[in-house]
Amino acid sequence: MESSYVTLLSLIVFLPAAGALVLAFFPRDKGDAMKTFSLVVTAAVFVLTLIMLLPGKGDWQFQVGVSDMQKTFSLPWIESFNIYYFMGTDGISFPLIVLTAFVSMLSMAASWPITKYVRAYCILFLLLETGMLGVFLALDFFLFYVFWEVMLLPMYFLIGVWGGPRREYAAIKFFLYTLLGSVFMLIAILMLYFASDVKLLSDEQLAAAHVIDASLPLEEQTARIGELRAHAGPIHTFNILALQQIGQHTEAFDVKILWGKSLQWWAFLLLLVGFVIKVPSVPVHTWLPDAHVEAPTPISMILAGVLLKMGGYGIIRICYPICPDAGYDLAYFVCALGVVSMVYGAFAALAQKDFKRLVAYSSVSHMGYVVLGIGVWSAVAGNEFNADAWKLGMNGAMFQMIAHGISSPGMFFLVGVIYDRVHHRDLDKFGGLFAKMPLYAGLSIGIFFAGLGLPGLCGFIGEVFVTLSVWNFSHALAVVSASVVIITAAYILWTLQRVYLGPEYKGPHPEALTPMTSREVLIAAPLLALAIVFGVYPQAIFNYMTPSVDQTVNELATWTKDVKAPRIHDEATAAMPAPAAIVAQQ
Amino acid sequence: MDPITALPKLLGAAWLIPLASFALIVFFGPRMGKAGAKAGWVATGAILTSCLLSLFALFFVWLPNYKLPGPVEPHITAESRTGDAHAAGEHADDNHRAKDGHAGSKEHPAAHGGASHAESAVRPITGDWYTLGKFGELKITIGYYIDSLTVLMFAMVTFIATSIHFYAIGYMHDELHDVEDHEVRLADGHHLHRKGRFHRFFQYLSLFCFSMLGIVIAGNMAMVFVFWELVGICSYFLIGFYIERKSASNAANKAFIVNRVGDFGMIIGMMVLFGTLGTFSFGDVDGQPGIFSLVRPGADHQLIVPDGMIKAAAFEQIAAGVEPTAEQIAAWRADTAPGTPGHWAYWLMIIAGLGIFCGCVGKSAQFPLHVWLPDAMEGPTPVSALVHSATMVAAGVYLVGRFFPVFVPEVLLTIAIIGAITLFIAATIAITATDIKRVLAYSTVSQLGYMMLALGVGGWSAGMFHLITHAFFKSLLFMCSGSVIHACHTNEMTEMGGLRKKMPWTAYTMLVGCLAIMGAGVPFSLGLSGHYSKDSILAQALSFRAVNPMYGWVFFVAAGGAAITAFYMFRLWFMTFAGAPRNKHVYDHAHESPRIMYVPLVVLAVFAVAAGWSTNTFNIDGLVGNFGVEPLLEQARPLGTSGEVHGVLMNVVHPDEHDSHLDQFHSRAELVALLTGLTGLGLAIVFYGLRILNPEEVRAQFRPIYDFLIHKWYFDELYNAIIVTPVMFVARRVAEFDQVVIDGLIHGVALWTRGVSVLDDRFDRYFVDGLVNGASRWIFRTAVWLRGAETGQIRQYVMFIVIGTVALFLLISLYTSTLAG
């Protein structure tokens, strides 16, 4: 059973890497063959995820409605540091995995215009895919970190070698920003590792965290647990699930280490910085416009479609469950980050003259919803514990990640289509494309409206769910986040007007404005189709996602009720004798 | 047929058929006949089917099952106004709360039909079709809420839409072949030539019909919002139909963005409702109470602040340990002194109401968001007739009507004031406008203001009644103007004149429309549709004035507005159809429109005349009881809204609407309406009909006022200055902030790092490397010096070997001897 999961998940993660190895043996001048081969590899990965996705009773199928981790396996890797080759998936990561495989495939198909160093390009691209998939599947923190770094380097080269005129600047900026985040993350990982001790967990929690393999016979499990308990000294762990259990059920991370703040407060902050750089949130977002503008089209698609999601994934999988106490204290800060990004990104987009830069800033704005939705910690209403609004927000945020992963690669691809033809991106020098390229204009308007959050398209669901969830957390943030719809409409409509409407094209190379090729249509049309499908039938995603997201929220809400509320109460009564309010509505 | 199962299916089908037509035309439009000509028939066929389904639902499902209430009589005495209206309805209420959440009409078909002021005994049919998302107890769904208002709106919308579809097939025939757009000049000086877009027009129309019907049938606020946005986007596409014209795309953007400003408020209102009540549903669905039952939970359906809001407002107290029992909540609710939970909870009600109303302000083009509607006239005229007069802009009024049970008196007062301001501003601007469609656009804004005013002073059925009648005569007026434009190829009334001889059908149907909007009729006997609805509004305003003297001015605004309405409408008619032609060229080329265009005019003209009538008007009792728009509306009146309501935070009283039928109000209102209408008509005849006075002279005399009006009260300029410019300024500053401050910071750090690394490099180069290089240089020199010994002479080597061996031998022996010694 487990070995079959090892095969499945390892195949998904390492098939691209194996493909990269094979590419090394292709003859030098067979550029198209290499691209075709890479496309086949990415398609094969996508097919594997599809096998998991499609309903059925098979061993490899993703079990819909199960909230726990599934398809897990854990093999020793570096035993002296308790590092395992530990993977698995649940409703939070699975949609992102399918999205990654899908966007990678489309991006590879969009890579045909690349003619420089094709072999190197394809190899780096495939390595990048391995890194991305690994990040989403890894359940061992160390493994997670390794994949996180694996993904970084190919990206650096893909921007720096195949990018636009300022590619080196953009690549270095991207690299340094992300590296800064990874360093913070590494510190936090080590802090948590050395503070952790699996012996603090109960037997059930050990099984839930897959420290003990629950599929083993009961006697053997007991024996293993006995071994653990008999071990002298603490047993540190990198197991993310175990760290979650320790964070929520023990006080191991509550040690005060610096300026009166606990270890988990600092760890949360460091991890958060690492993740919001990736998201990216204001004010650590400026790598994004540059990287997007300089990166070649397919790499922009990957960047917007997948890389940004890792930040959100990290926050939802790691920050909050492992450091709930810090998460509770910093919830307002996180939400404010989200709201500021939404407003700031929208305003900045309004002022852009470069088409791609505008789309990049729209990403900043849209990803703000993700951070906001994850952060709305409204588990408490009076003394009634009701986390429904938070569930709404977190599900909305997860949905927004998928929706943005569909609409924004589409937008970048469509910008790339026009850039390939006329070689400029100046918004003031377009116009009249509706007449010249009707199909292109139609697809573009569809995709851009998905970004605008039009009902019936995927952007709407995420944005509205997140916005609605905010009221119970903070009225002020709710009002500000609602106001973003106006600016979003303004910059998207203004862009459409300048590019697609109007009597005639105003820029250089009007003769190059040929209709879309069938390859281009085959890339853009599925994105628009999915945008419509998810907009009309969001349950297609929620079915997979909601059980796991709800469980995460439920666990945190229970923690709030059982641990945090009494703690706040005690602190308040210690501070002043008067009856104190639980601060959830700041 | 059982209405509970049949109506959702019938209306659902009527709702979805246009969507199917839209999908068909999107994919196959260009291939439908020559230049997509058949697309028009596909769309028309679809909406015609919807119309037939809706009419079937109205006449063969609704009316046979739910007997309409009898003629509405006012209370006899003033005392009975104080609230016993509910007593009469009370025994019906037990049935209202039937468990299954459906209308239990069959059990009590006519029990209350005869009761003069009984509230409608018909419970709305509610349910959910489809769930978008469900998280814990929170659910966001697509559902339906069907009462007689829904059915009536379906019939009205689909009927007008069908007429306009037919009309549009004629109007848009230019788009069947290549078009030369005279309003667009290319860079090379030529006019734009482009392909026709006939099918695309009908594609958008179909999508619009689907979206509009979605709003009407919507069973919850989320669904309203979904279709609210969709009609917005359809409106965007249709206004910007001539995408090559900059003015059109600007107007489209303006329409959508201004609407989004309204939506911003709407989202806040929705957040308050959802956050405190946990549901979006209007009615009770599957036993779960909807918003209406939550805000009016009692047997008498009196509006109270719902428990959810009290709890949300009493957050601190609850957190401090106070148990939110029913008594405690009631106590909180009763205490509305500033600073108490009850006070804040009441404010939550106000915020929710104002938020929802904010969306309606945007959609219905009310002050201060009215600026988009006149610009929206850039779209083709059928669009103006359908979207921007009869249906979409009325959706705002419709939603206020739907949400009426949730509005507290303070919110209603705001609605009334906004309505009054709007109707006055728009009417004054319409006086000076010369573009025929813009006059009608301002007239629409003004009439929408009337409806809002009516709702705001508590006249629920008056407002909704005017919504229906206005839809008929305003779409008629727009279609007539379209016919004129079609004939003259210009919108400017200053180019027209005397056209009634050339196009009699258009001229006389338009005259009917003008009379209807003016509210013409014989007092106390018979009138055109506008006569009835406008009278009800004025009567209610008068009745409102009687109890709220300080807000009595809204009545005078409404009455004055009626005079202005009559004036500008007849000014329009006289300038267009009467007198001598102003432009010979235009006049000579003008011609009557084809039959497919004027037949719908005639049909709508009939309705413009008769929509206000009911069987009661002629004292005949039909097979279906008292049939007519007004009784149908009375049947849909929200529970508990027919009593006197007092404001809590402000001193405002909303009188029972039935009291407006008292003679002291209704007869006086009818007289006032007639007199003001006649005044306006008289002025128009004096200025434009008989030309006794020259409007030019008046204009010269009141130059400042004229300038003010012709610039539309400078709203565009004002908004440009206080909103658009600052927003763009902020946007640019934000972008600069990114590039200058954040990137500057990062570049600074990078520069600093590079500086440090240069120093580091120097240290390496001159100190660390200096040491290493020095050592190696020394070794090298030594080695070079030693190289001198290496001569290559074999004999010398042998000598070295020998000497070395001997030396070694000596050393060893010396060493061993010392050891030994």
Add this chain to the structure above:
Amino acid sequence: MNPFVEPIGISHYLVVGAIMFVAGAVCMATKRNALGVLMGIELVLNGANVNFVAFGSEYLRPGVMGVGLDGQLVALFVIVLAAAEAAVALAITLNFYNNHSTVDVDQADELSG
């Protein structure tokens, strides 16, 4: 003690070996002819051989047990080595002669540093 009156013992052999060694070494150092140098080498090697044989002889070193045939074997090994060395050296010399038309070792200074 006078070596000339002593019975022949190991010391005598060692003296002979030392003389041969010194003669060989002097020959190597002084001869300019490469063949002369080779002869010096032979002398040195054989001087060493005499020593080996002497030390390895049970007869000459009574009372020392367990030496066995080591000395003789090493001597034989040196002889073989000398033969091989001579062959290689003669080949080098011949080659040198072919290139420089002389066997004067002073002319061969190409290895100078």
